[in-house]
Amino acid sequence: MNASHPLPAAALACLLAACAPTPDAPKAAPADAATPAPVTAAGDAGPAAATAPATAATARIPAAFLGEWNRNPADCGSSRNDSRLIIEPDRVSYWESSGPVTAVTVDSPTAVEVTLRLAGEGEVWIRTQRFELQGDTLTAIGYAGGQTVRQRCPPVSR
Numbered sequence: 001m002n003a004s005h006p007l008p009a010a011a012l013a014c015l016l017a018a019c020a021p022t023p024d025a026p027k028a029a030p031a032d033a034a035t036p037a038p039v040t041a042a043g044d045a046g047p048a049a050a051t052a053p054a055t056a057a058t059a060r061i062p063a064a065f066l067g068e069w070n071r072n073p074a075d076c077g078s079s080r081n082d083s084r085l086i087i088e089p090d091r092v093s094y095w096e097s098s099g100p101v102t103a104v105t106v107d108s109p110t111a112v113e114v115t116l117r118l119a120g121e122g123e124v125w126i127r128t129q130r131f132e133l134q135g136d137t138l139t140a141i142g143y144a145g146g147q148t149v150r151q152r153c154p155p156v157s158r
Helices: 006-019 047-051
Strands: 067-070 085-088 091-093 098-108 111-120 123-134 137-141 147-152
Antiparallel strands (some): 067 085, 098 111, 137 147
16 A cells, blocks of 8 residues: 655645745846937937937837838828828828837937837737938838838828
8 A cells, every 4th residue: 555645745835935035025126127318309408318229118209200101192191102101299100011019219309210010911020120310211221221202191181
């Protein structure tokens, strides 16, 4: 006959309970966690603040870049052209993908780098996009150096 002894099972339960965190225990931040400086336009808070990436909570694209952009201004306000781009403070929408802004680096009042978490056609990916303004013209420069030039669309009246 094979009898089990309660002492090893009780000892194991005590050991496991001692290793488990208590519900009230504060969670420590990871050792490599850092809080980046807030993003500002160059000169507002010194050069370091102008180039520091924003945190997810403060990752916002500056107002000068916001709105709808299109290669063909006649297609503004419609989905007739696959170059349509909509930039919001915390989100960017392309023809078949869109996603939240995760970081913004303001290089100057007319140039930013935006990191996005895009989703489309069943996939999710991270993309860094550089946007440069010259009047009402926006040049989007991709990570591989490709460029798309778009014109600012007039605001939609509601």
